[in-house]
Amino acid sequence: MGHRITVKQIADELGVSMMTVSRALNDSPNIEAKTREKVLATAKKMGYIQNHIARSLVQRKTNTIGVVVPEITHSFFPEVIRGVEEVTYANNYQLILTHSAENAKREINAIDTLASKRVDGILISTAESAKSSKKYKQIMEMGMYIVFFDRCVHNIGASCVRIEDEKSSYKITEHLISYGYTKIAHLSGPTSVSIGQTRLNGFKKALKKNNIDLNKKYIVESGFHEDGGYSAMKKILDLPKKEWPRAIVAVNDPAAFGAMKAILEVGLKVPEDIAIVGFSDDIRSELMPAPLTTMRQPAYQIGKKAAEKLIKHIQNKDEIVEDIIIDSELIIRKSCGIYK
Amino acid sequence: MGHRITVKQIADELGVSMMTVSRALNDSPNIEAKTREKVLATAKKMGYIQNHIARSLVQRKTNTIGVVVPEITHSFFPEVIRGVEEVTYANNYQLILTHSAENAKREINAIDTLASKRVDGILISTAESAKSSKKYKQIMEMGMYIVFFDRCVHNIGASCVRIEDEKSSYKITEHLISYGYTKIAHLSGPTSVSIGQTRLNGFKKALKKNNIDLNKKYIVESGFHEDGGYSAMKKILDLPKKEWPRAIVAVNDPAAFGAMKAILEVGLKVPEDIAIVGFSDDIRSELMPAPLTTMRQPAYQIGKKAAEKLIKHIQNKDEIVEDIIIDSELIIRKSCGIYK
DNA sequence: TATATAAATGTTAACGTTAACATGAATTTA
DNA sequence: TAAATTCATGTTAACGTTAACATTTATATA
Structure with a gap:
């Protein structure tokens, strides 16, 4: 593996403690402006890229959410993802996309993957062949939040964003x-x-x-x-x-x-x-x-609302579970028999 | 946070060491079949889901690859992702999707995100406004592999999958x-x-x-x-x-x-x-x-080949860097002036 | 100027796992 | 039967970071 810079190396370079470096890197209070700048400059010079793995381990929080879509090639879903992405980007959350290919087994696999990466929450639109809601419940018991979108599962304590x-x-x-x-x-x-x-x-x-x-x-x-x-x-x-x-x-x-x-x-x-x-x-x-x-179905909207709700759940234990309804719109074209 | 089962808890439950549990969970050799089964059964009963974060940290390998697409709503890219996904799923790699929105700054941000998550390699199709190849080089110096697809950057030592x-x-x-x-x-x-x-x-x-x-x-x-x-x-x-x-x-x-x-x-x-x-x-x-x-442009093919090549790079240091050319096909329809 | 307070920095331990080495039990070989 | 080998299991330390507490230094207050 190539040269990977660690906090310790930066600390040694500057003759300070690791905590000082960590504080500077994370914009924590109680650090002299001059010190912070010195650390930041050195970190940049040395090509430091934070190790999120280690950070997540100690913080028991990944700042990451996962998405499970049933079929990425259906235009509805990329548009939803676009909406999700906008929200995660703005809130400094990272996004892991998975894909069930409409298959219940792969959906479970995807959820396990996300769970093993300890995402803070998951957005799901259930797969065509999904039968049981056992896995969803298991995940929620682990303390992970789920928000469903479009294809929802009700009465298991998860919010849902959908049209009527x-x-x-x-x-x-x-x-x-x-x-x-x-x-x-x-x-x-x-x-x-x-x-x-x-x-x-x-x-x-x-x-x-x-x-x-x-x-x-x-x-x-x-x-x-x-x-x-x-x-x-x-x-x-x-x-x-x-x-x-x-x-x-x-x-x-x-x-x-x-x-x-x-x-x-x-x-x-x-x-x-x-x-x-x-x-x-x-x-x-x-x-x-x-x-x-x-x-x-306003896909972008749905993605946005779902991501927002999920982040609210993550950041506030007491956020209420709810169905969020997005307006749908009848688009009349030719196929239904009348055309003006 | 809800109840999250650890290897230690399973070990205590069974009165064995953590290593025995770890070995059972990872199908390692040198463990009695009976012990393995007992551990597996207990793990399942207790609802254990492996913590990939901790594992990745100690192994310095995440078994994850990242993808950076410029625009997820262009039908070409979901189709590519589909191909990538098929390969990662088959090879037991996980996939993190990011999105640059054709914006150089967001592309850099996406790459940093992936790097901070210590993915083993990255698939990139460069953003419309991308100018410099500095970030790509930095990533490669860290020991991460890059394979470009469709929109490539040459002469920096990365493979590329594209049409002519x-x-x-x-x-x-x-x-x-x-x-x-x-x-x-x-x-x-x-x-x-x-x-x-x-x-x-x-x-x-x-x-x-x-x-x-x-x-x-x-x-x-x-x-x-x-x-x-x-x-x-x-x-x-x-x-x-x-x-x-x-x-x-x-x-x-x-x-x-x-x-x-x-x-x-x-x-x-x-x-x-x-x-x-x-x-x-x-x-x-x-x-x-x-x-x-x-x-x-056969998008699915491109995604598949790119993912395969990336995994080869990851698994074999000596894998050669190359341009992989996929056949394109002229599809003649009406817009060019002749229609049969 | 002595003392109280605040700010900056440092030390230790922990997150959950596995690699590397160590030990003990069981089996084989001479 | 003693020594050598194999197999199953255990112990210790490490991955890179930050939380929590501890210490030192600077500043404000009486």
Whole structure:
């Protein structure tokens, strides 16, 4: 290993104690301005870079937070990370990013990684295949804080930053209904994930409110990805032609993209033959051949709020646990059937 | 802080020494199978999670690598990170992500953060405003390895994973020329960044080879982002109408998107009035109103190779420093003027 | 000027782990 | 059966830093 300067070396160089060097480096009080400057100058000259490992060990605090995202390539998440990053940067926290690839086992692995690095807190959006909340609880018992975002776990004492999924889903479904559609299918997420359940609920409630009977064949689990949306839509198109739905509510935009592909493949048109709406306002949504009507989730905002809340929890034991709701926005484009 | 189990507590519980526990936990040799199992079972029961901080301190090795990306929301980078992540996960390395926001100062800050966490190596794609290579050198002198990707710094003893930017730029420019265009402008990156310089070089060489005079007004610095592309294109369109170029080579896709916006705003059409090509094959490129002709950079591959090379450097002092070239691919779409 | 007070600096121990060496028990070899 | 070897386990010290307490020096107060 190359030359790594330590506090001791600086101290020896100047003939002072290690504590004096430490104090100067950390802007502590009770040190003469002249001494501080001398130390700082020498540290810089010698190319000193603080060893956070050692510092964290003795302070039992890392000034670091971890993030677990299910899929870094979905435009929603980088945008969230951007928001998180802005807050951590401003508050002098460091950030460790991990990735579950929508896989429960990898999510647990990621959380263990973060825990073993003794981060002060973790931001999580749960993986598609996540089933148990045991790991989250274990982490919290260790004294680490968790704030969920978008895909939350409730009633385990962690805060959560999200949009009103059920209402939003209700609203976008009603929007379709307002055009006269009654044969409406839902491509759902797994109900073990919060947004899978809540968006399904909103969908069902909208039908009920408008006296539309629920056709069980019209609820197909697609998961959150494009390929899942594609195969779920295929399954629907396997129904006899006269049973085909006239409109689709997809659990999110990527699933909607996959469904659109399946629809186009059988020679049907969006929205003329089948209308479709999504959720999240992916970066690609407005660029689609049939621009996608969707519920915008302000990703940057969500990241920012989640990071802020987490830091508050870390810095104040008594910070209240709460659901923080961010406004969503219905973005009407062409895919839902009307275009001005 | 909540209850945090230590090796000592496990040792006391079982009436053995800390080393025995440590050996069991780390799968070391010279420990009875029965003892190991007993320790493992107790550790699990007590909810032990290894303290990587303490371990890293004594081992002077963190099994962690850092990544510095300039802009996490550009689709190229998440895809790279995905590749990196796959490799680190498979090799049991942990990953710390940082973000420079294209800003030299923040890049230095990010590197210092990683250095203070004593990562074993760093993957960097340099920021748009990066000027000096001093910090990279300092880090390498500390014994940390650097592997650059996409935007590289040469001749400082670090490996680099990239496409052949100059040749690729040459090729895509010639592709435009093959359609008969001669009035071709270039929206360039800053020449202080490798790809800014090399892509400009390729552009120039293609003109020269085809006996097209270089018009200095046709080279405008746009940077790597959409808004930069937009304002650079505006500047070009401020020229007298008869001086307008008929085709544009943008340094990357986001810059091309910005330029397209500017072109459409003044009522011109792509590619009929002005043809345009980009670089990277952004996720949005094929969805654009005029699908963008571009040079595809296999982002996932780049991430994978870069991570693999870095881990090789870390594990083998004598690993050779090299430029690793990944094949790029010309993707011909509509924006360059011909569409089949 | 002696004393009280404040400011600057130093010393010791601890954070949680593992490397390196030391010991003791069990097994093999001559 | 004694000596040599192997295997399992234990002890000590170290990684680089800072918290907590201790000491010295400078400054303010009576």
